[in-house]
Amino acid sequence: MIEISKLSKVFANDSGAPVLGEVDLSIAPNEFVVLLGRSGCGKTTLLNLIAGLETPSGGELRVNGKKVTGPGAGKGMVFQQGALFPWLTAKANIAFAAINRGMKKDAADALALELLALVGLAAAADKYPFELSGGMQQRVAIARALALDPEILLMDEPFGALDEITRNEMQDELLRVWAQRRKTVVFVTHSIWEDLILADRVLVMAPRPGRFVLERRIDLPRPRRRSDPTLVALYDEIWSHLHGGQV
Amino acid sequence: MSPRAQTWLVPAAVLAAFLGIWEFAADQGWLRPIQFPPPSRLADSFIDLATRGFPQGITLWTHAGITIARILAGHILAVMLAIPLGILIGSYPLLDRATSPLVAFCRSIATLSLLPLALVWFGTGEASKIFLIGYGCFWVMLSATIGAVKLVDPVLIRAARTMDTPQAEIFRRVILPAAAPRLMSGARVALGVGFMVIVGAEMIGTIRGLGSLIMEARTFYRTDITMVGMLCIGAFGLAITTAMAKLEAWLIPWQARVEGQPK
Numbered sequence: 001m002i003e004i005s006k007l008s009k010v011f012a013n014d015s016g017a018p019v020l021g022e023v024d025l026s027i028a029p030n031e032f033v034v035l036l037g038r039s040g041c042g043k044t045t046l047l048n049l050i051a052g053l054e055t056p057s058g059g060e061l062r063v064n065g066k067k068v069t070g071p072g073a074g075k076g077m078v079f080q081q082g083a084l085f086p087w088l089t090a091k092a093n094i095a096f097a098a099i100n101r102g103m104k105k106d107a108a109d110a111l112a113l114e115l116l117a118l119v120g121l122a123a124a125a126d127k128y129p130f131e132l133s134g135g136m137q138q139r140v141a142i143a144r145a146l147a148l149d150p151e152i153l154l155m156d157e158p159f160g161a162l163d164e165i166t167r168n169e170m171q172d173e174l175l176r177v178w179a180q181r182r183k184t185v186v187f188v189t190h191s192i193w194e195d196l197i198l199a200d201r202v203l204v205m206a207p208r209p210g211r212f213v214l215e216r217r218i219d220l221p222r223p224r225r226r227s228d229p230t231l232v233a234l235y236d237e238i239w240s241h242l243h244g245g246q247v
Numbered sequence: 248m249s250p251r252a253q254t255w256l257v258p259a260a261v262l263a264a265f266l267g268i269w270e271f272a273a274d275q276g277w278l279r280p281i282q283f284p285p286p287s288r289l290a291d292s293f294i295d296l297a298t299r300g301f302p303q304g305i306t307l308w309t310h311a312g313i314t315i316a317r318i319l320a321g322h323i324l325a326v327m328l329a330i331p332l333g334i335l336i337g338s339y340p341l342l343d344r345a346t347s348p349l350v351a352f353c354r355s356i357a358t359l360s361l362l363p364l365a366l367v368w369f370g371t372g373e374a375s376k377i378f379l380i381g382y383g384c385f386w387v388m389l390s391a392t393i394g395a396v397k398l399v400d401p402v403l404i405r406a407a408r409t410m411d412t413p414q415a416e417i418f419r420r421v422i423l424p425a426a427a428p429r430l431m432s433g434a435r436v437a438l439g440v441g442f443m444v445i446v447g448a449e450m451i452g453t454i455r456g457l458g459s460l461i462m463e464a465r466t467f468y469r470t471d472i473t474m475v476g477m478l479c480i481g482a483f484g485l486a487i488t489t490a491m492a493k494l495e496a497w498l499i500p501w502q503a504r505v506e507g508q509p510k
Contacts, residue, residue: 051409052409053405053408053409070408071405071408071409071411072408072409072410072411072412075409076409077405077406077409079402079405079406081402083400083402083403083405083406085403085406085421085424085425086425086501087424087425087427087499087501096407096410096412096420097410097411100410100411100412100413100416101411128500128501129501130501144410145409147410148410148411154409
């Protein structure tokens with residue numbers, strides 16, 4: 001359960017409008033929420049605030065009733081570029097988090113292998129990130145974020161750097177993993193189709209100050225087909241908000 | 248001829264031609280032996296130094312061993328001090344701003360100008376030599392470490408923070424390995440400085456070491472010995488730097504692919 005009220009963020013030495021205005025948002029457990037918008041609309045800032053990587057300039061941010069004071073503690077994060085440690089193998093990257101939690105190396109390795117199998121990369125355990133394709137790196141990054149068994153999974157344009165085919169595969173993959181390990185997901189993207197395929201709820205954001213301009217529930221079962229008329233209609237509606245004069 | 252043979256043969260042929268012209272010019276009397284002893288004379292001196300030594304009894308190998316031990320002692324001490332200090336300075340922008348003039352200042356002082364001070368502080372024994380080498384290496388290594396830490400991709404540190412990594416562990420398990428490739432190249436540059444400083448450091452208070460061999464030969468007008476000593480320093484410097492590059496490739500196998508690869 002994530003509760004946000006009147007949350008805002010102004011960066012120091014930034015004279016313009018706040019990056020994030022006063023926003024309110026409530027996210028239910030196991031909900032898949034997608035934040036959508038063009039660059040500079042504050043979607044990544046909002047994600048970083050929830051992650052505890054940034055401190056709010058104003059307002060309240062609570063996870064399960066507790067004020068967020070810093071990163072970690074039940075909030076796994078996947079970054080756009082994977083942010084895997086290049087000096088560690090896929091297995092060691094995933095075990096890294098578990099070792100922080102005081103887990104013995106053997107147990108951490110076993111957990112890492114289990115998670116690698118979950119994301120379909122059991123064979124890549126001993127490979128270094130540079131030996132893996134972009135899609136495979138993001139699978140490892142997802143497995144790593146799951147290693148602390150977080151309640152919340154925060155994803156910052158995780159498939160943004162992938163080609164479209166790999167990206168579509170990764171979306172299916174994420175939904176498959178999510179079906180097995182139910183988490184609250186907050187997912188940032190600038191791809192309209194991505195949110196239509198993934199989200200329970202879409203929040204379209206606009207910049208200066210960062211704010212929500214459209215909110216839509218998508219109650220269709222998954223996997224979803226892009227040709228679904230509901231999605232096509234939603235696509236047009238979201239597009240008009242992103243592109244048209246209503247922003 | 249295979250490309251691999253070409254990469255060796257061509258430079259070797261150039262070197263042989265150079266030595267041949269030098270020998271010929273000396274033979275014709277165009278070059279004075281006291282200024283430019285011919286290669287054949289250098290070869291004789293080398294054998295003489297390697298077997299009988301100069302001064303009598305101290306062979307080239309003893310000189311070289313002592314010199315390398317001094318360089319490594321100074322270098323290792325400098326690196327061991329510079330890495331933790333550099334990580335600290337590089338991690339805190341305020342500390343970096345506060346210390347950067349001092350670092351630039353100390354780095355700019357030619358190490359050998361400290362020789363008189365080193366003698367006053369540490370006497371004429373080993374300590375003053377190791378201090379001078381260490382001083383030269385330290386500032387180079389410190390600057391390299393600070394730079395390496397500042398260039399660590401911040402997203403790696405953010406990722407570590409989202410995984411509940413305590414700050415001390417972030418230094419040890421994230422910043423140190425992320426900076427490792429640049430630390431290794433810094434250590435190589437620092438070692439080069441050590442080789443540059445050694446001759447001066449060995450000028451006073453010793454008759455052992457390649458630096459003292461070179462200086463000692465000068466007083467006897469033995470240009471040939473000076474040249475052999477110089478060549479030895481160059482050869483050992485090259486050998487150790489190459490060995491470090493190999494060690495680097497073995498220690499950080501991910502490095503070659505990380506640098507220069509689009510992210």
